[in-house]
Amino acid sequence: MIKFFENKLFRYLSVFLFLNSSILPIKSSSALAAWALKTNGVLELRTQSNTKLKAYFQKGDQISGDRFWVDFPGELKNPRIIKGNGPIKEIRLGKPNKGKTRLVIEFKEETDLKPLTWRMVGLDQNRWRIKLFNPKYPFKKIGEGLVDKRIGNIKENQNSIRKKKSDYHFFKLPDVKQNKFLVVIDPGHGGPDPGAVGIRGIRETDVVLEVSKIVKNLLSEKGVKVKLTRKNEIDLNLPRRVSFANNADADIFVSVHANASRGKRRDINGLETFYYRGWRGRLLAKKIQKEIIRVSPGSPDRGVKQGRFYVIKNTRMPAVLVEIGFLTGRLDARRLEKTKHRKRLAYAIAKGILEYLYKIG
């Protein structure tokens, strides 16, 4: 069984904010002078004048909640953790590396955040503010030092959050109606049946189980109910997978597989999605195929095809079987070994599913 919980699931949005370009000498003390997180959800910062800041947001995973952090030049003397309240789990002040200060705000799991709307505003040369959460959350102010002490001339600056395109793409999953849909995800094979075994012994069962679990988490976050036909290495025959989906009365069924080529040819790579019948199945296949191809540059698009696989033929709802790459292919196998790529594929599958659900309403 794979160690799923060790693999951090994250989507992140890199946020870069540049005000003035003067950088403090690396050995100077922290440019962060004071900070306060107020009851209205606004974080205020006071820094040395003309400090260059960088701000980041990272989506939570099974280990940590969503995090927002700001990096400041200058090294912090005493790293510390301050307990939060309300939507805030904790605030950490640390030195991620020599000559730096990092202020991390970690949110509790259930907090509803809208990082895409966040803007860090420079009020003057040494003060900043950013609204992080809705005042509907009861919260008692936390802070250190005086944020209002003014130095220098007032100069208005506004910097919007600039998103790294690739990360933004993953970050933005479509919204669908909450609790309306039930999706059954079927990680292929399992237990005594490892499925395809590829280069360096990479096994289909491990790859597809991890990808499927991430898909489940992503969809659950979006208010979609998800059931996995298997959650670990068990032997599960095809009729049981089908009856599981049919009995659950799922809206859609997605079986996740990885390929192997005959003769284990290393030059054969690519992704494909099968459906058996109906425009809905075809639409779902198209949406998923489009997204998985986007995250697999250089790997051939083998397209959407009709296939007579047992699980998509006998399930009663729109059903697809996704082949996320060739474990025997040089390019695909190297990628599929990596959790990072598995996460990308999971995002892509989740995105395709959500787009389909959005479309059919």
Ligand SMILES: [Zn+2]
């Ligand atoms: Zn398979």
